[in-house]
Amino acid sequence: MITSFISFLALFAxxxxxxxxxxxxxxxxxxxxxxxxxxxxxxLSAVATNNSGYMFIGVIGYTYATGLASIWLMLxxxxxxxxxxxxxxxxxxxxxxxxxxxxxxxxxxxWQGHPMPVLQKLIALVSLFFLLAYAGAQLVAGSKALQVLxxxxxxxxxxxxxxxxxxxxxxxxxxxxxxTDAAQxxxxxxxxxxxxxxxxxxLGGITAALEQMNAVDGFMDWFPQNLAAPGxxxxxxxxxxxxxxxxxxxxxxxxxxRFMTLAHTDHINQARLWYYLWFSAFYLITTGVGLLSRIxxxxxxxxxxxxxxxxxxxxxxxxVLVGLVLxxxxxxxxxxxxxxxxxxxxxxxxxxxxxxxxxxxxxRAATLAITVLALLWALLSAQSVFDLxxxxxxxxxxxxxxxxxxxxxxxxxxxxxxxxxxxxxxxTAIIWxxxxxxxxxxxxxxxxxxxxxxxxxxxxxxxxxNTG
Numbered sequence: 291m292i293t294s295f296i297s298f299l300a301l302f303a304x305x306x307x308x309x310x311x312x313x314x315x316x317x318x319x320x321x322x323x324x325x326x327x328x329x330x331x332x333x334l335s336a337v338a339t340n341n342s343g344y345m346f347i348g349v350i351g352y353t354y355a356t357g358l359a360s361i362w363l364m365l366x367x368x369x370x371x372x373x374x375x376x377x378x379x380x381x382x383x384x385x386x387x388x389x390x391x392x393x394x395x396x397x398x399x400x401w402q403g404h405p406m407p408v409l410q411k412l413i414a415l416v417s418l419f420f421l422l423a424y425a426g427a428q429l430v431a432g433s434k435a436l437q438v439l440x441x442x443x444x445x446x447x448x449x450x451x452x453x454x455x456x457x458x459x460x461x462x463x464x465x466x467x468x469x470t471d472a473a474q475x476x477x478x479x480x481x482x483x484x485x486x487x488x489x490x491x492x493l494g495g496i497t498a499a500l501e502q503m504n505a506v507d508g509f510m511d512w513f514p515q516n517l518a519a520p521g522x523x524x525x526x527x528x529x530x531x532x533x534x535x536x537x538x539x540x541x542x543x544x545x546x547x548r549f550m551t552l553a554h555t556d557h558i559n560q561a562r563l564w565y566y567l568w569f570s571a572f573y574l575i576t577t578g579v580g581l582l583s584r585i586x587x588x589x590x591x592x593x594x595x596x597x598x599x600x601x602x603x604x605x606x607x608x609x610v611l612v613g614l615v616l617x618x619x620x621x622x623x624x625x626x627x628x629x630x631x632x633x634x635x636x637x638x639x640x641x642x643x644x645x646x647x648x649x650x651x652x653x654r655a656a657t658l659a660i661t662v663l664a665l666l667w668a669l670l671s672a673q674s675v676f677d678l679x680x681x682x683x684x685x686x687x688x689x690x691x692x693x694x695x696x697x698x699x700x701x702x703x704x705x706x707x708x709x710x711x712x713x714x715x716x717x718t719a720i721i722w723x724x725x726x727x728x729x730x731x732x733x734x735x736x737x738x739x740x741x742x743x744x745x746x747x748x749x750x751x752x753x754x755x756n757t758g
Contacts, residue, residue, distance in 0.1 A: 291610065291612045291616070298613070306462060306467070307462070308469075309462035309465045317392060317650070321393060322386075325386075325550070327552055329557040329560035329563075332551055332561040333562065334565075336565050338474050338475040339548065339625055340542075340569065342623065345572070345576055346576070346619045349573075351580075354595045354598040355595045357584070358503075358510045361577055364574065366532030367535055371566075385401050392550075393640045395641040401697045406708065409708050409712075413641070413689075413690065421634045423678055424544075424630050424678070424679060425660075425668075426665075428451070429623065432447035435600045438597050439615075452664065458470060463632065468551065475625070480618070481614045481618025484611055499585065514528065531735050532732060534687075538686070538738070540695070541686045541691035543690075544630045544633040579599065579602070580599075583599065587601055639653045684732065687738060690712070691741070692741030692742045711741045718741075719737030
């Protein structure tokens with residue numbers, strides 16, 4: 291088990307470090323790979339970054355606890371993601387080429403062709419905070435897997451993951467991240483497919499597995515039993531909320547930067563094809579494993595649901611395949627953590643402290659510093675992976691998605707209005723979660739809608755001006 295796990299880690303490190311052979315020692319190459327990435331690599335990297343340890347640990351844990359109703363996470367997320375990508379991604383790429391932006395903050399604040407420095411720094415600060423929390427969650431996910439499967443201390447996985455990410459990110463920047471993401475996405479889907487096949491076979495096939503799931507009270511209901519709003523209304527709000535979670539992908543700097551690395555805007559649809567095919571297959575397999583884990587690990591009162599995947603692998607698989615699953619979990623955490631750390635590094639060195647970007651040594655030092663901060667967050671945090679990721683995801687989405695939507699539609703909000711929309715959307719999401727209303731509906735939905743409402747007068751004014 292340990293041998294196969296270490297072998298995969300060595301492979302990922304080798305792929306990341308080998309990307310240095312294509313390296314150009316400048317900030318454009320470090321942060322956007324000189325806009326030379328192929329559609330296949332960009333798509334696979336984006337889906338690996340999106341799926342993350344949240345999928346292996348958080349979603350499987352949620353499915354274990356909730357049952358079939360967790361399928362609305364998958365359907366809502368993918369549909370919402372797809373709808374936003376149909377009109378955002380190509381416009382985002384064209385704007386990145388036009389402005390020469392190499393960071394998400396720089397793109398949003400310079401979209402209209404004139405700098406908005408206060409907005410750029412604010413976007414960078416918000417990104418830095420939430421992306422660090424997100425990166426910490428990925429390292430926590432890796433630690434949980436190692437703790438269960440290898441009985442290592444709870445801090446070991448976080449330290450190993452941080453060291454690996456720092457090693458290849460410093461070596462090749464975003465190109466190293468994208469290359470390793472592509473390899474990791476293959477390991478992730480193979481590991482989950484193997485576990486799904488073995489778990490189903492051991493129960494006597496699909497029919498027998500479904501019979502045992504139906505025997506668990508409420509486990510195969512279409513909507514969660516603990517919804518705050520009753521009946522169909524509660525189910526509709528639950529599904530709609532997760533649709534907004536998928537729509538929120540456009541507010542995630544570490545994912546959207548992948549589409550900025552493409553050479554041409556006409557490559558966007560090819561990258562999206564790779565992205566959605568892989569994403570749909572992987573999410574479906576993951577949900578299946580989460581459902582099956584409840585049959586094998588029935589003692590819900592004494593069990594941490596977020597340990598369902600490693601516990602199931604340990605129970606069903608031979609050591610060499612347990613190593614494969616562990617490598618898949620680690621691959622997921624690292625494929626997201628490296629993207630988050632590089633986005634934080636860009637926010638720090640390019641947007642907040644622009645003098646740093648004059649020397650590549652300073653940029654790499656910023657990456658190492660961000661990695662250390664993410665590691666400290668992981669070691670000191672007491673929150674679950676699921677809660678940390680959703681908090682970061684909704685915060686970023688509520689702050690940035692409304693502005694990106696309006697810019698993509700041709701609106702020209704002022705710096706002051708853009709800042710007001712950012713604060714209103716983010717504040718709404720934070721208050722919504724603090725009041726506990728996220729049990730009714732995902733907080734990113736009201737956050738995005740409030741941000742859009744703030745920007746609506748500028749949109750109407752632009753339209754009236756164009757008409758006149």
